Every structure is written in structure tokens, then in C-alpha cells.
Amino acid sequence: MSTSSPTSPVSVSRLGYVNFETPDVARLTEYYTKVMGFALVDESPQQVFLTTGADHHCVIIDKAEAAAGRSIVGYEIHEELDDAERRLKAAGLHGERRTDIGPGTPDVLVLTEPATGATLHLYQEQDPSGVRPTFDQRPSKLGHVAAYTTSTNGMRSFYEDAMGFRWSDSIGDFFVFLRCNGDHHAANFMQSDEMKGMHHIAYEARDLTHLQTMIDNLARHGYQLYWGPGRHAVGHNIFTYHKDPDGNHIELFTQLDVMLDEDKGYFEPRPWHEHFPMRPTTWEADAAAMNMWGPIPSGAIKR
Numbered sequence: 001m002s003t004s005s006p007t008s009p010v011s012v013s014r015l016g017y018v019n020f021e022t023p024d025v026a027r028l029t030e031y032y033t034k035v036m037g038f039a040l041v042d043e044s045p046q047q048v049f050l051t052t053g054a055d056h057h058c059v060i061i062d063k064a065e066a067a068a069g070r071s072i073v074g075y076e077i078h079e080e081l082d083d084a085e086r087r088l089k090a091a092g093l094h095g096e097r098r099t100d101i102g103p104g105t106p107d108v109l110v111l112t113e114p115a116t117g118a119t120l121h122l123y124q125e126q127d128p129s130g131v132r133p134t135f136d137q138r139p140s141k142l143g144h145v146a147a148y149t150t151s152t153n154g155m156r157s158f159y160e161d162a163m164g165f166r167w168s169d170s171i172g173d174f175f176v177f178l179r180c181n182g183d184h185h186a187a188n189f190m191q192s193d194e195m196k197g198m199h200h201i202a203y204e205a206r207d208l209t210h211l212q213t214m215i216d217n218l219a220r221h222g223y224q225l226y227w228g229p230g231r232h233a234v235g236h237n238i239f240t241y242h243k244d245p246d247g248n249h250i251e252l253f254t255q256l257d258v259m260l261d262e263d264k265g266y267f268e269p270r271p272w273h274e275h276f277p278m279r280p281t282t283w284e285a286d287a288a289a290m291n292m293w294g295p296i297p298s299g300a301i302k303r
């Protein structure tokens, strides 16, 4: 039972799932199962549910006329859904309780993300997938989802004040990184007046050897990296980027910073850090923040 006050934010514990809209469900499903190694848990001609592990799903593919990403984001919360619903209402946010969202999530609180209009799903737990772990190319988990917004300040306020996220880093005044657990970021937002929707989605590799297995498998299926491997200064993750068949930007990463002690307020020390202790900071918008190892492709920081 939550001991939070009526006005304290919802306590999000982790990123659960994200959806993709596509005109070619079969092609994107083949990419996720054959190339990325996800397990298919449930499917219909209109909708496919995929997982990397114990949760029923972390990726949903929806049939649509045009390709898009992140019109739905699911977050698992620590507390009971009744408490979250009550406190969101006290904060002036309308949430709709739904039991018909789909397989794996029988009880969901649905609300709308400000500025982007994306649909947010809050839930206590998913049904188990029944999928056995593997040690092939399948990612260890869905790591984070980045999106464009017209206001990073407004989005930061919403996620801190209503959803219980904490600020991890910013780049200049246009890119903000937010965490809901120890991982440096589960949600990040780039400010843009022109671009809309998803910026990129990121899946975690266990380690560098796993990342190599993923990339070798991408290459075998004809998918090539357009950036990386490199190391972001912000979050210090080793990254690679490629595009899925619909052109969505996909990051595969490992070694993301973690904050194990929120009271201490610094990220677990790593030899590649610039400061000891390494605390949340606002970075200069320069090449080093994007890639400590060097190369920056044109369009990598498109706004």
C-alpha cells in the first residue's frame, strides 16, 4: 500500500512497452522475431505482441496506414492503481480506467501525455509471457524511448510532478533525460517545432559481446549501422543505431549509467566518467556529448 500523500506523484517503477504503427505488420514482425530475436506472444492481423522476457509484451505492432512509433507508452507503477488514479485526479489529470486494453494488461489507467498527445498506460503488472530466457541476439530489455516535444521544460515538469521521474541530464536547453529507476533514462525528449513523434527507441544488450552478436545478426539480415559503435557522454552508454524496415531509429546499447542511491545523488562511478562523483548535469551541445569516441553522422541531432 502506498504511503504517498494525496498530492505526491505517481510512482513509476519502469518502462513497460511501446507500440509501433505500420502498414506492413508481417514485415515488422519478421524484423522483430527473425532479426532482433524477440518472442511472439500473441498476434492477430491487426496487432502483434512481442517480448524480450517475462512480461507479456514490451513491443506492440499495430496495423495502420502510415508508419509511426510511440503513440502508446506503457509504464509499470509501484503502487496500487486505485491510489495512482486518486492522486492523478487530485493533480487535475484525467485518467480512464480500462479493462479492455488487450492481452497481458487486464487493468490499465489511461491518460494523455501533454504536448505530444501520446497515450500513456499505467499498470501494476503484466501477465507473464511464459517465454524462456535465451542467450542469443534477443535484447535483455526495452531500455528507453525518446520523443520530440514542443517543450522539454513542460515535459520535464509533467514527468517529475505527475509521474515521479527524476532529472538525469540535459543537453543544452533542448534535450532532457529522465529516469524512473536506477537506469539513467527511461524517457528522453528533444525539443522541436518541426519534428513530431518518436525520436528513437533503445534496446539493451547485456554486455559488449551480446552487442556484437546483435550487430552480426543485423548484418546477416542486411541491416547496417548508420552510427556507432560509440559512447554517449550523456548516460555514458555504448551505442549503435540502425533503422528498422519502417525507418524507425533503433538504438542498441550497453553500459548505461545507473544511480543506485538516490540519496547520494550521483551515478555509480565508472572509469570513463568526466567527474567524480558524476552528478546530473546540463551538457554543452557539442560533439563530445554526442560521442566521446568521435564520429558524428550528419542528422544525428536533427531538430
Ligand SMILES: [Fe+2]
Residues within 6 Å of the ligand: 144, 146, 200, 201, 202, 251
Ligand atoms: Fe538513446
